[in-house]
Every structure is written in structure tokens, then in C-alpha cells.
Amino acid sequence: MPYQEHLPQTGGRFAYRGGVRGARAGTAELSPYRSSARRVRVCLRWLLVALATIAFAAPASAADEPGVAVLEHGEAARSGWDAEVPPAAGWVPVTLLDLWHERWPGHDGVVWYRLRWHQDDPRRPTALLADYMSMSGAIYVNGEAVARDPSLVEPLSRTWHAPHYALLPASLLRAGENTVWLRVSGLSAYQPGAGLVRVGDPQALQQRYRSERFQRYDIKLINLAMSAVLGGVFLLMWLLRRKDSVYGWFALTELAGALYGYNHIATTVWPLPGTDAWQAFNAAFYVVAGACYALFLLRYCGRRHPRLERVLAVLSALALLSATLAPAWMGHHRNLWFAAGGLCYYVAIGWFMAQAWRSRRPDALVLAACLLLPVLVSFRDFALFFGWIEGTTYWLSLTSVLTLIGIGFVLSYRFVTAMRRVEGFNLELKREVEAATTELATTLSRQHALELAHSRAGERLQLVRDLHDGFGGTLVATIAQLEAAPAGTPRAQVVATLKELRDDLRLVIDSTAREHADLPAQLAPLRHRLGRLLETADIDSRWRLEGLEGPSWTARAAWTCCGCCRKR
Numbered sequence: 001m002p003y004q005e006h007l008p009q010t011g012g013r014f015a016y017r018g019g020v021r022g023a024r025a026g027t028a029e030l031s032p033y034r035s036s037a038r039r040v041r042v043c044l045r046w047l048l049v050a051l052a053t054i055a056f057a058a059p060a061s062a063a064d065e066p067g068v069a070v071l072e073h074g075e076a077a078r079s080g081w082d083a084e085v086p087p088a089a090g091w092v093p094v095t096l097l098d099l100w101h102e103r104w105p106g107h108d109g110v111v112w113y114r115l116r117w118h119q120d121d122p123r124r125p126t127a128l129l130a131d132y133m134s135m136s137g138a139i140y141v142n143g144e145a146v147a148r149d150p151s152l153v154e155p156l157s158r159t160w161h162a163p164h165y166a167l168l169p170a171s172l173l174r175a176g177e178n179t180v181w182l183r184v185s186g187l188s189a190y191q192p193g194a195g196l197v198r199v200g201d202p203q204a205l206q207q208r209y210r211s212e213r214f215q216r217y218d219i220k221l222i223n224l225a226m227s228a229v230l231g232g233v234f235l236l237m238w239l240l241r242r243k244d245s246v247y248g249w250f251a252l253t254e255l256a257g258a259l260y261g262y263n264h265i266a267t268t269v270w271p272l273p274g275t276d277a278w279q280a281f282n283a284a285f286y287v288v289a290g291a292c293y294a295l296f297l298l299r300y301c302g303r304r305h306p307r308l309e310r311v312l313a314v315l316s317a318l319a320l321l322s323a324t325l326a327p328a329w330m331g332h333h334r335n336l337w338f339a340a341g342g343l344c345y346y347v348a349i350g351w352f353m354a355q356a357w358r359s360r361r362p363d364a365l366v367l368a369a370c371l372l373l374p375v376l377v378s379f380r381d382f383a384l385f386f387g388w389i390e391g392t393t394y395w396l397s398l399t400s401v402l403t404l405i406g407i408g409f410v411l412s413y414r415f416v417t418a419m420r421r422v423e424g425f426n427l428e429l430k431r432e433v434e435a436a437t438t439e440l441a442t443t444l445s446r447q448h449a450l451e452l453a454h455s456r457a458g459e460r461l462q463l464v465r466d467l468h469d470g471f472g473g474t475l476v477a478t479i480a481q482l483e484a485a486p487a488g489t490p491r492a493q494v495v496a497t498l499k500e501l502r503d504d505l506r507l508v509i510d511s512t513a514r515e516h517a518d519l520p521a522q523l524a525p526l527r528h529r530l531g532r533l534l535e536t537a538d539i540d541s542r543w544r545l546e547g548l549e550g551p552s553w554t555a556r557a558a559w560t561c562c563g564c565c566r567k568r
Helices: 034-057 202-240 245-264 275-300 306-325 327-332 334-359 362-385 397-484 491-513 519-536 555-567
Strands: 068-071 073-079 092-095 109-119 126-130 136-141 144-148 164-168 176-186 197-200
Touching: 068 109, 126 136, 126 202, 136 164, 144 164, 164 202, 176 197, 197 202, 202 245, 202 397, 245 275, 245 397, 275 306, 275 327, 275 334, 306 327, 306 334, 327 334, 334 362, 362 397, 397 491
Parallel strands: none
Antiparallel strands: 068 197, 073 092, 073 109, 109 176, 126 164, 126 197, 136 144, 136 176
């Protein structure tokens, strides 16, 4: 938003301290938050009342204090850069506040102002307060210097942003008429001139000096510090989270605004070579800040306009390039550049207010309220800057701190909202994981139970098969043998047959019990029992086992092989 921070003699200097809380992309996301809308509207009413009270009540000038003489009528004469004493001729009557570029267009150099006041008692404590000298100057009382800026020639000192206060020694004063000389150095392109001078009661003038310095210098220093801190903080946030570009554009807006705002507290043009270059870069930084601010508001509302963004980028690049290559030309035409930067602010803020009104989002409404009064005040300051109205005090600087507070609020609100979403997502994810874990455990337990039941059924089935194929076959063969045997079959033969059946049954049981044993463990009982059977049949057997480490047989396979061999 256009922001005029100092007197019109210094030319077009506008600054804006505003911003917006970033929001995620998508205009459809701008849905009303009904739960907090009423509380926000109440806060907005109080905020508007406070801003109006500060903006319109604070800048009003108090009546001149008793015992203070206001010197507003005098004479002026121009001279060259090297003039150390006032000229003898060429004096014309002037009324302060005086802008000499209107009287002497194109005059770059020095203008002397001569003011007189009457002092009844020279021993009475007396102070002097020079409201304004642009760009720099020196103050003389009765021919003696009482205040002087460091550099009165190019590169000029920049002390226009603060009043000059001096306590006058009694030895300088005379009973009767006294004369004040103001030697003001400036460039015609930047509206040089001098403001009111007051002499009188030191206590009253010192109080006025502090008030004026606060409005014209201290508040600017506070704004600059806040802009630099906010810009640095949100730049780090953007570097840590590149997807959230709204933080990056806000950081660039604040940093560019801080570079522009430094104009209001700088006392020299270092590191630039002169006033022209200083004014050119001052205007360029303002244009860059306006372009970044427009992009910031677009990202805040989740919008992208590639063509508009390219235009803003070209405008910013052109401003910086012009300040680098043609500082004198750009400095002399800075009003045009400030108007372009101000247009970026006004259009972007107007568009954002319309979006905030349609969305009814609490954070957007708060920011819109924080911007509304500064925008209205800036219209008045713009008119004062371009000379459409008379005055010396710009009001917008008194609202910029509250605007920064509003910006900090909405950006913090966005950050807290995002953190709450993350926390809610984490809780939801935790619940989902716990539910999935429970379901998986239930499924695995059910699967284990099914596998166990299946294993038991398989073991029973295998036992039945083993009994049928092994013991059953032996039993059938024995029954057939006994049925075919003569009536006088010896008892010993019957007993031997029953023992053979017993051994087969034991072999089946051992094979089932050793289901998970290795091959040597399976062969040991098999060799023992087969050896006994072979001995009973008067058969000599010799066992030679090699390479048992290689094959891995189950008990079923071993028993099946054994049964096959036995049958053959």
C-alpha cells in the first residue's frame, strides 16, 4: 500500500507495512469459519476504533505553547554550493513552509532563509527548533553557527527526517531584534526547502522536538526493525518449507520494504555515490516491494495469474535496471515509479478485500480490517505528497505498526492452523495405524489357529495312512498266514507274528513323534527295529550310511521309503 513517510519536500517516498497470512491454494478453500466469525467481528470493531483514534487524533498539532515564537515569515535568497555567508542581494519574501523548486525551478545548490524575532530579555533561557530542512542544512543565530549537518555539498547529508533542536547560549542573544539564518542545501528535483522555526521556552520546545522526532524518525526506525525481523523470520520459514510460497513472498515484501524504509532513517547516501542514485534505488525498492506484495496476496488467496506475474516481474526488473544504469533519469522521474508501485499496492489490496469479504474467513477479515484504515489514510498522504492539499505531517506511519501486528497475527494464525491440521492428521494416522494393527493381529491369530487345526488334521490323516499302509498291511498278511496255517501251528510262531505286528506299530508311532527330526534321528530307530527283524529271519545285515548332512527328509518320507522297501 502506498505509504508516505515524510514531508513533501523530500519527494515521493511511500512505504507500506502490510501483509497477509498465507493460505493454501484454491479459491474454493476460502470457506467461512462460522465457529469463530462472531468473535472476529467483535475484535474487528475494536480494532477499527483504536486505529481511527490513533490515526486521526495523534497527528493533530497542538496549539503553540506559551512563551514560544513561531517564525513563519522571512526572506530567501539563493547562492552556490560553496557559499559560506548569505548573499547581499536577491532576497525575496517567503512564508514557511517554503519549497524553492516552485520559485526557482532547476536551482541545485543553496538557499538562505533569514528570519527575525524580538527578544525582551537575552538572559532568559531560550531554545530553537527548526522543523524541517531538506536535504541538509546549517543554522546560524546572529551570525554564529548553532547546528550544522555533516555534509552540505554532494553527497548531501540526509537530516530531513528529524527536526533540529538547539539550546541557545545567552551570549548569542541580544535585547531586541535577533536573526536566524538557515542555510539549506538541496536539489530542485527533490523538492528542497525549509519549514517553520520556533524559538522560546526550552522545556516546551524540547517536548515538541521529542514528539516530532518520534512521528518522523523513531516510528520509522521501529517499522524498519519490525520489517527486517519479520522478513528474516518468514524467509527462514520459507527456506525450510519451499512449498509454502506465501511465506517467501511475504519475506521478500518485508525485506524490500526494509530497504526502502531505510531512507527514512539514513543520514548519508553511503554506499551510493550521490542523491540521484539514492532516490533512484529508493523508488526501485518501493516498486519491488509493491510487486512482491501483490504476488503475496495472490498466493494468500491461492491464485496464480502467470501473465500478471510476468508483468510484475518485468516491472521490478526494469526498476532495478533503471536505477543501476540511469540513476539521474530515474531519480528525476521517481514520482512516476512511486505511482506505479502505489498502483500495485492499491489494486492488490482492493482485490484482496473483495476476496476476504466473499470468503468470510476470520484471518482474511482481520487482515482486511488492518488494511482498511491505512488505505484510507494513504489517500490523504498521497494527496499531500503530490501537493493537492497543504500540510506537513503524514499520518500513515502511525498506523503501520498496528498493520504489522495484524500481519503477524494472520501469519501466526495460518501457522497455528497448519500445525493443528498436522497434529490432527497425526492423531488420525495413529488411530488408523492402531486399528490396522489390531485387525492384522486378529487376522494373524485367526490364520495361526487355522494353520494349527490344519496341521493337526494333516497329522491325523497321515497317521491313518501310515497305519493303513504299514501296520494294516502287515496285519492283513498275518491274518491270511494264520488262516492258511495247519491246525497244529506252534505257539512260538504265533507269538513271533504278534511281535512283528507290535514292532510295526511302534515304528509308526515313532515316525509320527519324530515328525521334525533330522535324517540321522529318523534312521536310528529304523535300523534298530529292522535289525531285529532281520536277525529273527536269520539274515545278516550291515549298515553303511554316508552323506547324511545333505538330504533333508521328513519323517513321512522316511517311513514311506521304509515301507516300500519292506514290502518289496
